[in-house]
Amino acid sequence: MQQQPIILVFYQNLRFHDQPLLLEVLQHTQPIIPIFINDPKVIERLGEASQWWLYQSIRAFKQQWKSAYNIELILRTGDSVRVLQQLLQETNANKIYLGKRYTKLEREIDERIYEELNRDGITIKFFNTHLLFEPANIKNQQGNSFQIFTPFWKTCLTKTIEADLPAPDHIFNGYNQPINSDDLSDWKWGHSQAAWTRKLANHWHLSELAALNKLAIFLKNSLAGYNNNRDLIASPSFSSQLSPYLRWGQISAKKIFNEVIHTMERDPTIQQDGNTFLKEIGWREFSYYLLYHHPSMQEVPLNKRFQDFPYENNLSLLEKWQKGTTGFPIIDAGMRQLWLEGWMPNRLRMIVASFLIKDLLINWQFGQAWFIDTLVDADPANNANSWQWVAGCGTDASPYFRIFNPITQGKKFDSEGKYIRKYVPELKDLPTKYIHQPWEMPITLQEEYNVIIGKDYPHPIVDHTIQKNKALDCWKEFKGKGYLAG
Ligand SMILES: Cc1cc2nc3c(=O)[nH]c(=O)nc-3n(C[C@H](O)[C@H](O)[C@H](O)COP(=O)(O)OP(=O)(O)OC[C@H]3O[C@@H](n4cnc5c(N)ncnc54)[C@H](O)[C@@H]3O)c2cc1C
Structure with missing residues (x-):
């Protein structure tokens, strides 16, 4: 009889490099079931451009699973807790690993997952796949949260940023029983009715590899000069254009941070450019920090x-x-x-x-x-x-x-x-x-x-x-x- 499987839930961490869920799997010999849940409450909140990006990214990620490990990325629709409950029953899985999320709605869903499913011998683990630091761990000397960017980022820079993990070359075991999966083409998200999103395909290649290539090209050609050039909007390569890949996790912030540090170590003339760029990654951290501490930030002014x-x-x-x-x-x-x-x-x-x-x-x-x-x-x-x-x-x-x-x-x-x-x-x-x-x-x-x-x-x-x-x-x-x- 096959061992009990581990369920891996992917949402905004659609990549294999720097993927703590996979690292954790390597601690066990159990088979795995990767899944993307089409939870209408979450998907309906996304704009049409994001839906377009996510939809294409799921397709690319599914193909990556198939070609790299011959494993199906399972697609299911419904309330996240119910979908996982059902999958636990069907497969007798005993572990669920997920990437941590930070919006009010997603936190509520993830809390429900933990409260309702973390029992009867089921282990639920959340991993930081999205940020350099867990917002809850960064505090000022009085033990309070920061309100201002500069001291926040200074404090962050005193902390160790772990090495990012390469994509595992390990062979993962897939679950060997048939499992139902939706057909991606049956997911009729809002963007599919919106003709305008189709032209976005002319401008973006959506995959983990595209993100890693974009980073490499930016570091080679445009990091030097970033400090002066990033506002020159007429030049096509003034900034990295990594933002959508970071948003959807096709590249990790840790990977970017470490690659920039290595590039700076190799070329001492680009210290200022490198630090300015890292500061922008720092602003992203700060935004998530504020969202964590002020979950209503999207709806009400902080002041x-x-x-x-x-x-x-x-x-x-x-x-x-x-x-x-x-x-x-x-x-x-x-x-x-x-x-x-x-x-x-x-x-x-x-x-x-x-x-x-x-x-x-x-x-x-x-x-x-x-x-x-x-x-x-x-x-x-x-x-x-x-x-x-x-x-x-x-x-x-x-x-x-x-x-x-x-x-x-x-x-x-x-x-x-x-x-x-x-x-x-x-x-x-x-x-x-x-x-x-x-x-x-x-x-x-x-x-x-x-x-x-x-x-x-x-x-x-x-x-x-x-x-x-x-x-x-x-x-x-x-x-x-x-x-x-x-
Ligand atoms: C009104 C307004 C709305 C914005 N909305 C978004 C948004 O929805 N999503 C988004 O990712 N960024 C947003 N930004 C921040 C910033 O404009 C973009 O992150 C940046 O333009 C993305 O381009 P890039 O990847 O080439 O950036 P680069 O200059 O190459 O910077 C690298 C990365 O650092 C982060 N970053 C850069 N600038 C900022 C910033 N000011 N604040 C926070 N993070 C930053 C991004 O993740 C970016 O990909 C907004 C800025 C303004 C003024």
Whole structure:
């Protein structure tokens, strides 16, 4: 008779390298049953771009299991606890290993798994597959949690980061009895009805190998210079573009961290670039840390007083922002890249977020929701923390009165308008002098370049200077009422 199997649950850890679940399996001789659970409560919360990414990644991961170990990745649909309960009964498994998760909903589900199934000789173990550090383990000298990034990251850097594990070359035993599995093509997630997600395939290769290659190419070609170049949005390789792979665990944060350290050891001239890059990985850690300590971070401002901020929430302006038809070329280029590719550089994310919140006086949560739907890297922690940062309502936020000027930001980070020309093709032939302010072009030039403002490209939907002053007045009045005191 075959030994009792171990169930391995995969969700946002779709990889073989640095996979503690597999390391743990090596301690035993038992056969394994890897599974992905299509829990509607979890999947429905994802945006369409994330559903698209996850769906394709499951397919790639299933093939990897088959080709590397000749084992089926089982697919099942339903409430996670019930699915696992059923599988325990069917297979007589006695262990379940899972990757730890951090959103409120996922934590509740994982707690239920533990409470309801960790009995009758069943062992349930959760492993940190997603972060460098467990949020609960990082505390200040008083034993409290950090609110500010810099001391948090300094403390993290005093801790040892373990070596990441290579993909095991061990032969795993599969469970030798037939087990029912759904057919992936029967999973009709929201994205399958949304034609727009299909074009994302033109921009991304989705697999663990693609993620590892992307890291290697970035370290070879772009880490040197990262400190200065990462905001230069017109250059295609200014940043790693690893964010969706990190979100879905096709690459581990530990793997990235250690590879960067090794690269820095080999080349002492890139210390600053390396440290700046590691700091960004640190911001990701901090976002998860905040989410862990403030599970409602996606729904409410961390600074509760901002709950009453007098946003105007004009939905027609929101739609123009979403569609990239604001009449501000840099904003429109960013929003159109997002729609085309499911991704946008960090600098652009900051500019469009500031524009939405401050120029249009729209609550950051509308922006967060649009990003959740359209970003392939839509991350519950990074997205919420970054929106709160721009809105000035996070724990360690940019102050509300810091308002980006979309014209000067465009001139500074896309000086020749290369990025704008790529994503707003109706402006591609404009002289550089007008690329950031096409409305200033004399009518004769508008005719010459076939871009009549108001017809071929919109007038700016707001006057930045007026809106900036209005936003500042709102803030002063709000502050004057004592909302921000204390
Ligand atoms: C309004 C707004 C919303 C955002 N939403 C998301 C989101 O949903 N998902 C997401 O992963 N990032 C988000 N970010 C953070 C950042 O813009 C992206 O992580 C980054 O642009 C991803 O590109 P990259 O992988 O090339 O980054 P790189 O510069 O190569 O950085 C490497 C990794 O570090 C992490 N990182 C980089 N910058 C940040 C940051 N500011 N905060 C937290 N982690 C960071 C990411 O995991 C990234 O992949 C948001 C930023 C803003 C301003």
